[in-house]
Every structure is written in structure tokens, then in C-alpha cells.
Amino acid sequence: METLHADLLVIGFGKGGKTLAATMGRAGRRVVMVEQSALMYGGTCINIGCVPTKALIHRAAARPADADPGKWYADSVASTATLTSVMRDKNFRMLDTLDSVTVVTGTATFLDDHRVEVVAGADRLEFSADTIVINTGAENVVADIPGLRDSAHLVTGTELIASPDMPRRLAVIGAGYQGLEFAAMLRSYGTEVTVLESTERILPREDDDVAQAVREILEGEGVTFVTSARVTRVEDTDDGAAVVHYEAGGTRQSVGADAVLAATGRAPRTAGLGLEAAGVRTTARGAVEVDEHLRSSRPHIYAVGDVNGGPQFTYISLDDHRIVADQLLGTGQRTTTDRVGVPYTLFMTPPLARVGLTETAARAAGHSVRVAAKAVANMMAMPRAAIVGDTRGLMKFVMDAETDEILGAAILSVDAQELVNTVALAMRTHTTAATLRDSIWTHPSSTEAFNEVLATIVR
Ligand SMILES: Cc1cc2nc3c(=O)[nH]c(=O)nc-3n(C[C@H](O)[C@H](O)[C@H](O)COP(=O)(O)OP(=O)(O)OC[C@H]3O[C@@H](n4cnc5c(N)ncnc54)[C@H](O)[C@@H]3O)c2cc1C
Numbered sequence: 491m492e493t494l495h496a497d498l499l500v501i502g503f504g505k506g507g508k509t510l511a512a513t514m515g516r517a518g519r520r521v522v523m524v525e526q527s528a529l530m531y532g533g534t535c536i537n538i539g540c541v542p543t544k545a546l547i548h549r550a551a552a553r554p555a556d557a558d559p560g561k562w563y564a565d566s567v568a569s570t571a572t573l574t575s576v577m578r579d580k581n582f583r584m585l586d587t588l589d590s591v592t593v594v595t596g597t598a599t600f601l602d603d604h605r606v607e608v609v610a611g612a613d614r615l616e617f618s619a620d621t622i623v624i625n626t627g628a629e630n631v632v633a634d635i636p637g638l639r640d641s642a643h644l645v646t647g648t649e650l651i652a653s654p655d656m657p658r659r660l661a662v663i664g665a666g667y668q669g670l671e672f673a674a675m676l677r678s679y680g681t682e683v684t685v686l687e688s689t690e691r692i693l694p695r696e697d698d699d700v701a702q703a704v705r706e707i708l709e710g711e712g713v714t715f716v717t718s719a720r721v722t723r724v725e726d727t728d729d730g731a732a733v734v735h736y737e738a739g740g741t742r743q744s745v746g747a748d749a750v751l752a753a754t755g756r757a758p759r760t761a762g763l764g765l766e767a768a769g770v771r772t773t774a775r776g777a778v779e780v781d782e783h784l785r786s787s788r789p790h791i792y793a794v795g796d797v798n799g800g801p802q803f804t805y806i807s808l809d810d811h812r813i814v815a816d817q818l819l820g821t822g823q824r825t826t827t828d829r830v831g832v833p834y835t836l837f838m839t840p841p842l843a844r845v846g847l848t849e850t851a852a853r854a855a856g857h858s859v860r861v862a863a864k865a866v867a868n869m870m871a872m873p874r875a876a877i878v879g880d881t882r883g884l885m886k887f888v889m890d891a892e893t894d895e896i897l898g899a900a901i902l903s904v905d906a907q908e909l910v911n912t913v914a915l916a917m918r919t920h921t922t923a924a925t926l927r928d929s930i931w932t933h934p935s936s937t938e939a940f941n942e943v944l945a946t947i948v949r
């Protein structure tokens with residue numbers, strides 16, 4: 491069989507890989523992009539991750555009081571599918587319209603460190619490339635709980651958002667990003683939601699006051715939480731539902747559910763890639779082992795995005811592409827250690843946005859800390875929350891008492907996903923808290939809260 495040669499071969503149509511493929515294609519390099527599914531052009535984020543979940547969250551908030559919840563849910567799933575198909579098509583065309591880029595639909599496996607086999611049904615192609623980028627993402631982990639994997643009611647987020655049938659009762663296993671976003675989203679459509687989390691409290695990496703505020707908001711919406719829960723068994727019943735058995739607080743309990751959502755993490759997708767044949771090492775957690783330039787143990791093979799074991803966010807995959815592009819076209823200076831102030835947002839309503847250190851982590855790291863904090867409901871100078879009708883939440887800033895630089899922030903408020911980017915930029919540019927506090931911001935805006943919160947030193 492003929493082996494087709496490319497300058498760059500990318501395995502997986504994720505954020506980092508597709509952006510790199512486009513950049514290299516525009517620079518005149520011969521690029522092959524291999525994606526295993528035509529339903530995944532553009533990757534996880536636009537097809538089964540960020541975009542559809544946030545679209546469904548947005549639609550839930552727009553439900554008229556008199557709309558039938560089940561029908562509104564089915565319509566929302568349908569309109570979300572339309573949105574993702576438009577984005578998928580745009581992503582495909584972004585690469586397909588570049589003369590030097592070829593998109594191949596099939597599953598890639600390494601034959602050796604320069605050759606990759608692509609299989610699609612009975613068809614088989616073979617490619618070789620000078621540079622290979624692995625961008626295969628991550629996949630949901632289904633915990634090893636008796637009965638769970640065999641339950642007809644087990645769903646991952648991918649299946650949940652594809653079905654027009656709104657579950658009447660949802661049991662969520664895991665109170666991380668997926669668990670809390672799906673719990674909040676389904677609850678706002680009208681589903682009865684119970685979240686079972688194995689740790690002592692939700693969001694164990696956040697400060698107590700922030701995690702508690704999140705829990706109170708979600709409980710106020712009607713979500714039930716069981717923490718320190720050990721899920722022991724999932725059992726399908728004759729009446730077409732499931733019962734999730736668990737132990738908590740020293741007693742055995744159970745909850746009935748029409749769907750059981752596995753939200754216990756996403757693991758790097760390296761199985762079946764033939765990494766051994768290429769001499770590419772993996773970490774104990776199954777990620778491709780990379781250095782700060784994202785080179786694997788074979789220097790011409792890179793890994794970008796979730797598969798390299800870094801933070802699982804779309805914009806990290808995008809930043810990974812900048813590092814590899816700098817290796818291939820630039821000065822080769824950029825590294826993962828350049829990253830300062832990486833923000834992230836949990837999209838509940840209102841959202842929780844975070845950047846930098848928590849108060850607990852800042853103290854543990856030996857910083858001399860000052861904390862500014864205020865409940866959104868107590869703010870006088872930020873009418874935006876009242877205007878949009880949601881004054882729940884709090885804002886909290888952790889500053890270095892000596893330099894007045896911001897070490898971290900937690901913003902649980904309307905517009906938090908936007909506000910946090912300004913704070914992250916302040917952190918990256920060593921802008922002091924006093925500058926943010928005394929700056930001129932538009933009115934009425936959420937950013938105005940900085941004037942007030944940063945003047946409210948609580949410790
Ligand atoms: C429900 C959910 C919500 C999320 N919400 C957010 C959010 O709001 N904000 C945010 O920043 N992040 C969010 N994330 C995380 C974000 O989606 C991921 O971090 C990001 O999409 C990872 O992109 P990637 O570049 O690693 O690869 P991916 O986009 O995962 O792409 C990998 C691609 O590789 C393909 N592939 C795998 N193996 C092979 C093979 N052998 N051959 C060929 N192709 C292969 C897959 O089909 C897939 O298309 C969310 C994730 C989920 C699951």
C-alpha cells in the first residue's frame with residue numbers, strides 16, 4: 491500500500507489540533523487531519539461539551555412560565571443540535587477549504603514513530619509525517635460501581651444532551667464540573683436532581699465559604715446533595731427506572747432515578763492509539779507524557795489538549811497549539827510554564843468563576859494575605875445584578891498584603907465568566923488591587939463591583 495507523506499499529521503479534530511492544522515496549512519505546509527467521527531469535526535467542545543451544555547443552560551433560563559417543561563426541553567435539545575451541526579460544518583470547512591490540508595475521517599493508530607494507519611470501515615490508509623500531533627482528547631470515566639455499567643439508565647453527558655426525553659428524576663454521581671453543571675441545568679428544566687459526591691463537601695478545592703455559597707444556591711433551586719456518599723450499587727427495576735444505593739452518614743440509603751449520570755471525571759484518550767509502537771511514553775494516569783514544549787518522549791511527536799494530562803479546558807488546548815506552533819514556525823520560546831492566572835468558570839446560574847489561589851492555598855503557600863469580600867446582595871454600587879434580577883452570590887479577592895497584587899479571586903455572580911478575565915489580566919500584568927479598585931468602569935456593569943468589593947477588606 492502507498493504511504494502518503496505530510497509535513498504535519500494531526501490525530502483528533504480538537505481545539506489545539508484544528509487550530510494548528512489551519513495555521514500550518516496557511517503557512518503552506520502539507521497537513522493531514524485525522525478525525526474518527528464525522529459527527530466530531532471541531533472536537534468535544536462544540537459537539538458534546540462546552541457549546542451544547544451552555545446552550546441548554548441558556549435555553550432553560552428562557553423557558554416561559556406556561557411552557558410545558560418536557561416539550562421545552564425537547565425543543566431545546568433540537569435547537570442545540572442545530573447549533574452544533576452549524577458549528578461542526580464551519581469547522582470542517584475551515585480546514586477543508588485550505589488547499590494544503592486534507593481531512594481524513596477514520597481512526598488513527600501508530601505503526602511506528604513516523605507512520606500512522608487510518609481505518610474507516612473496510613478502508614485503510616497509511617500516512618507518514620515529519621511531525622505528528624496527538625489531540626485525541628479525553629473520555630468519561632464510569633466508576634467501578636456494581637450494576638452501574640450494565641444499567642440501562644446509565645448516561646454520560648454526551649448521551650444526556652442528545653436525548654429529547656427530559657428525565658423526571660436524575661441521579662448524578664460526582665459533584666465536579668460536569669456534575670454541578672448538569673445538575674443545575676436539568677433542575678432548571680424541572681428534573682428532580684440528586685447529586686451523590688464521595689468527598690466531604692462539593693468543590694473540595696475551593697474555599698469553604700465559596701463552596702457553601704454554591705451549595706446554598708443550588709439547594710435553593712431544589713437540587714439535593716449527598717456528600718461523603720459511597721455509592722454501593724445501581725439496580726434496574728421492573729418499572730423501567732433505576733435505584734442507586736449508597737451509604738452516607740453511617741446509614742444505607744437509596745434514590746430512584748430515570749437516568750444515572752456518570753460525572754466522575756474524564757481520562758486522557760490514549761488507549762488503542764498504538765503509542766508503544768511509536769515509543770511514546772504515557773504517565774501513570776494514562777496521559778501522553780510531555781515536556782514544557784509539549785514534546786512527547788519522541789521529540790517530533792507532540793500532544794495537545796486533554797490527552798496530555800493538563801487542565802481540561804478548551805482554552806488550554808488552544809494555548810497548547812500556540813506552544814507547538816511556536817516550535818514549528820516561531821522561536822520555540824513559549825512553554826506551559828508561561829501560564830499565569832488561568833481562569834475557569836463553572837456555568838451554573840449565576841456562574842462561579844475562579845482564578846489563581848484560594849485563600850486557603852495562599853495561606854498554605856506562606857503568603858501574607860489580605861482578603862476583600864462582599865455578598866452581591868449587599869453591594870450598593872453594582873446595580874447590574876438587581877437589574878437582571880439575580881443578586882445571589884459573592885465576590886472574594888485574595889491579595890498579597892505586601893505587594894497588593896491579586897493572588898486569586900472567586901466570583902459567584904451574574905457575568906462572572908466575563909469579570910474573571912479582567913482579574914486574570916490584572917494578575918498577568920502585575921496590576922495591583924488598588925488599581926482595579928480605583929479604576930473607571932462603565933455603568934451599569936458588573937465590573938463596577940471591583941470599586942466596592944476591593945474596598946471591603948474583611949481580613
Ligand atoms: C460536558 C462538558 C462540558 C464542558 N464545558 C467546558 C466549558 O464550558 N469550557 C471549557 O473550557 N471546557 C469545557 N469542557 C472541557 C473541554 O470540552 C475540553 O477540555 C476540550 O474540548 C478538549 O479539547 P481537545 O483539544 O483536548 O480535544 P477534543 O476536542 O476532545 O478532540 C479530540 C478528538 O479526537 C478524536 N479522536 C480520538 N481518538 C482518535 C483516533 N484514534 N483517531 C482519530 N480521531 C480520534 C475524537 O473523536 C475528538 O473529536 C467541557 C467538557 C465536557 C465533557
Ligand SMILES: NC(=O)c1ccc[n+]([C@@H]2O[C@H](COP(=O)([O-])OP(=O)(O)OC[C@H]3O[C@@H](n4cnc5c(N)ncnc54)[C@H](O)[C@@H]3O)[C@@H](O)[C@H]2O)c1
Binds near residue numbers: 671687688721753801
Ligand atoms: N465549565 C467548564 O469549564 C467545564 C465543564 C464541564 C467539564 N469541564 C472539564 O471536564 C473535566 C471533567 O469534569 P468532571 O466533572 O467529570 O470531573 P471532575 O474531576 O471535575 O469531578 C469529578 C467529581 O466526581 C467525584 N467522584 C469521583 N468518584 C466518585 C464516586 N465513585 N462517587 C461519587 N463521587 C465521585 C470527585 O470527588 C469529583 O468531585 C473537568 O475537570 C473540567 O476540566 C469543564
